[in-house]
Amino acid sequence: MTSETSTRPSPARPKVGLFVTCLVDLMRPAVGFAAARLLSNNGCDLAVPPEQTCCGQPAFNSGDRDDTRAIAEQVIATFEGFDYVVVPSGSCAAMMKVHYPELFAAGSNWRDRAEAFSAKVFELVSFLTDVLKIEALDARFEASATYHDSCSGLRELGIHDQPRKLLSGIDGLTMTEMKDPDICCGFGGTFCVKYSDISNAIVERKAANITASGADTVLAGDLGCLLNMAGKLKRDGSAVKARHVAEVLAGMADTPAIGEG
Amino acid sequence: MLITAPKFKENAAKALVDKSLQKALGNVERGFVAKRAKAAAALPEFDALRDAARDIKNHTLENLDLYLEAYEEKVTAAGGKVHWASTAEDARDAILDICTAANARTVTKGKSMITEEIGLNDHLEVNGIHPVETDLGEYIIQLRGETPSHIIAPAVHVNKEEIEADFRRVHTHLPKDRQITEPTALLSEARVVLRQEYFNADVGITGANFLIAETGSSIIVTNEGNGDLTQTLPRVHIVVASIEKVVPTLEDVSTILRVLARSATGQDMSVYTTLSTGPRRPEDPDGPDEYHVILLDNGRSSMLGTEFQDMLRCIRCGACMNHCPVYHAVGGHAYGSVYPGPMGAVLTPKLWGIDQSGHLPNASTFCGRCESVCPMHIPLPKMMRHWRERAFEAHQEPAAQRYGLKLWAFMAKRPKLYHLATGIAARVMSLLGGAKGRLSSLPLAGGWTKHRDLPAPETKTFLKQWAEGKR
Numbered sequence: 110m111t112s113e114t115s116t117r118p119s120p121a122r123p124k125v126g127l128f129v130t131c132l133v134d135l136m137r138p139a140v141g142f143a144a145a146r147l148l149s150n151n152g153c154d155l156a157v158p159p160e161q162t163c164c165g166q167p168a169f170n171s172g173d174r175d176d177t178r179a180i181a182e183q184v185i186a187t188f189e190g191f192d193y194v195v196v197p198s199g200s201c202a203a204m205m206k207v208h209y210p211e212l213f214a215a216g217s218n219w220r221d222r223a224e225a226f227s228a229k230v231f232e233l234v235s236f237l238t239d240v241l242k243i244e245a246l247d248a249r250f251e252a253s254a255t256y257h258d259s260c261s262g263l264r265e266l267g268i269h270d271q272p273r274k275l276l277s278g279i280d281g282l283t284m285t286e287m288k289d290p291d292i293c294c295g296f297g298g299t300f301c302v303k304y305s306d307i308s309n310a311i312v313e314r315k316a317a318n319i320t321a322s323g324a325d326t327v328l329a330g331d332l333g334c335l336l337n338m339a340g341k342l343k344r345d346g347s348a349v350k351a352r353h354v355a356e357v358l359a360g361m362a363d364t365p366a367i368g369e370g
Numbered sequence: 371m372l373i374t375a376p377k378f379k380e381n382a383a384k385a386l387v388d389k390s391l392q393k394a395l396g397n398v399e400r401g402f403v404a405k406r407a408k409a410a411a412a413l414p415e416f417d418a419l420r421d422a423a424r425d426i427k428n429h430t431l432e433n434l435d436l437y438l439e440a441y442e443e444k445v446t447a448a449g450g451k452v453h454w455a456s457t458a459e460d461a462r463d464a465i466l467d468i469c470t471a472a473n474a475r476t477v478t479k480g481k482s483m484i485t486e487e488i489g490l491n492d493h494l495e496v497n498g499i500h501p502v503e504t505d506l507g508e509y510i511i512q513l514r515g516e517t518p519s520h521i522i523a524p525a526v527h528v529n530k531e532e533i534e535a536d537f538r539r540v541h542t543h544l545p546k547d548r549q550i551t552e553p554t555a556l557l558s559e560a561r562v563v564l565r566q567e568y569f570n571a572d573v574g575i576t577g578a579n580f581l582i583a584e585t586g587s588s589i590i591v592t593n594e595g596n597g598d599l600t601q602t603l604p605r606v607h608i609v610v611a612s613i614e615k616v617v618p619t620l621e622d623v624s625t626i627l628r629v630l631a632r633s634a635t636g637q638d639m640s641v642y643t644t645l646s647t648g649p650r651r652p653e654d655p656d657g658p659d660e661y662h663v664i665l666l667d668n669g670r671s672s673m674l675g676t677e678f679q680d681m682l683r684c685i686r687c688g689a690c691m692n693h694c695p696v697y698h699a700v701g702g703h704a705y706g707s708v709y710p711g712p713m714g715a716v717l718t719p720k721l722w723g724i725d726q727s728g729h730l731p732n733a734s735t736f737c738g739r740c741e742s743v744c745p746m747h748i749p750l751p752k753m754m755r756h757w758r759e760r761a762f763e764a765h766q767e768p769a770a771q772r773y774g775l776k777l778w779a780f781m782a783k784r785p786k787l788y789h790l791a792t793g794i795a796a797r798v799m800s801l802l803g804g805a806k807g808r809l810s811s812l813p814l815a816g817g818w819t820k821h822r823d824l825p826a827p828e829t830k831t832f833l834k835q836w837a838e839g840k841r
């Protein structure tokens with residue numbers, strides 16, 4: 110028996126391409142470093158292709174099919190050689206996993222490539238739990254936090270229990286549920302600037318629910334939502350801090366929170 | 371039907387500061403969301419029923435011509451008459467002709483969105499016929515000279531204090547000192563007033579939740595029983611329905627009914643489910659002498675075979691708007707269409723043109739909560755996106771917006787250029803953010819900074835720092 114196990118090659122470290130997302134790249138590099146650490150520390154052969162830009166959502170949701178397709182082709186070509194493509198954002202991951210194939214005509218070469226590619230795409234936290242089968246992470250974060258379910262991650266990728274499970278194992282962290290954690294924060298990409306008054310009414314409610322939860326920190330898996338919620342909380346003078354869940358899971362939450370100096 | 375959808379933004383701005391509207395909108399969440407969730411959870415096969423309901427409608431839509439012809443045959447065999455109307459105008463004319471032939475002065479009406487769609491009440495009134503809405507919500511908004519703000523709760527935007535004031539204003543024949551502060555008292559007063567109207571009416575007009583090809587019957591579901599009186603007491607009964615209401619069999623209807631009320635109000639079933647098949651037969655104790663069905667197309671057949679076909683599965687349960695954060699914020703009237711909320715954002719551009727209603731499919735965060743509760747599994751965000759595509763292809767959005775998007779896409783396709791630009795942006799924003807780490811205003815970002823601070827980035831982008839070896 111022992112000879113059989115010893116002669117078997119150890120499972121290769123999966124080759125993982127990290128797609129940091131345009132928002133993380135520009136607005137919150139800390140999330141990228143946290144994602145990179147989580148992946149490297151958990152047995153992945155990590156690479157960050159330098160030619161990455163954006164997943165194309167702004168064009169997609171503005172009805173600009175041609176540009177979306179061109180951007181998707183570029184992302185697929187850059188990342189299709191990896192075993193997995195990991196994204197610290199539910200909405201960008203859903204764009205690549207759910208919507209990329211729909212951009213190409215059935216039966217076309219690009220459709221086949223898009224489908225093969227999309228099968229490899231995972232949102233970061235669900236990749237840790239569902240693919241790497243991680244049950245708990247070794248990190249510490251002194252806080253009481255509440256988790257906001259970002260819409261695309263929740264409804265397009267079914268991300269709900271995974272972050273809660275990993276967060277519940279973090280030393281020093283108490284989790285509490287806010288009212289309506291699954292209701293939109295009002296970000297919606299370009300929606301928040303095109304219909305800013307409506308977006309504001311929605312994020313006002315979200316901020317009120319966060320505050321009412323009594324938590325000192327709000328966590329989420331999408332930077333867009335976090336910028337929106339943090340921006341509202343800060344404008345209102347709230348002391349509640351906002352962070353990406355990856356920062357906490359990676360034990361890298363000692364930096365200033367989102368929107369703090 | 372005049373729509374104000376082009377003024378969506380102005381409508382929304384008004385709605386957001388309308389205190390009594392905001393108070394009433396609380397009822398949408400309180401009244402519907404938890405009840406639907408409870409009803410869905412209580413029925414283990416709920417999701418299987420949703421799949422079955424979707425499949426029934428898909429099958430029907432694939433064979434729509436067949437089922438419509440079968441339905442017409444059965445209606446005719448039962449002694450009724452089907453009038454095909456391809457436009458709203460055709461439908462109005464057909465209804466007016468029937469009313470005129472019946473010498474009608476008063477028409478009672480059951481709750482019907484389709485008669486709102488064709489603007490029937492105004493048309494009857496200018497032709498000297500008095501329409502009386504018999505559904506309580508519809509009656510209230512008729513008194514107020516308004517349109518429905520919700521497809522199943524037309525007066526959900528009105529508070530009970532406002533209703534009391536309206537009743538006192540209109541029901542001047544009733545004692546001034548009567549007590550009508552409680553909802554039940556308002557309901558009984560409406561009942562008393564309406565009772566006489568049922569007897570006065572020459573024609574009763576109802577919508578239909580379903581038309582059954584197998585039997586030639588139409589079905590309405592109501593909670594007040596007003597529909598029954600509307601269709602049995604007058605001499606003439608007119609059913610107004612759009613073509614996608616047809617389903618093959620009674621069995622099919624019973625499947626869909628099991629998801630309809632649960633999705634709408636959280637009831638297992640609506641209180642009344644009423645079938646009507648043709649005029650009164652000699653052995654019937656009651657019923658109309660004439661039975662007409664107006665089958666309205668109004669653009670629906672042109673949705674078949676397109677990316678909008680799935681929308682024709684809609685059973686008008688209202689769940690999508692009940693769960694919509696935008697609807698919760700601004701209410702139904704802001705949409706400026708007969709159909710508000712997510713389903714309205716898909717249907718309105720079809721009925722009144724995307725040039726008139728471009729805001730509607732755009733004013734969505736694509737949170738997807740509507741699709742997640744739609745009993746018919748209609749991919750509402752996807753169809754709103756299809757409208758955005760049509761608008762984009764027609765160059766409808768403001769030039770600055772298009773230019774901005776095109777410039778961004780140009781860069782996103784050229785990584786070197788893109789990284790140069792993000793590098794500069796990071797430095798500038800970080801500088802402006804200063805020690806506070808956030809910006810309270812930023813040129814060109816007024817839409818954001820009007821209501822929120824903008825968290826400032828670090829001085830260098832992630833990719834730059836990564837390339838420099840930071841880990």
Ligand code: SF4
Binds near residue numbers: 683689747
């Ligand atoms: S789109 Fe779906 S949820 Fe909305 S009214 Fe129609 S059936 Fe109901």
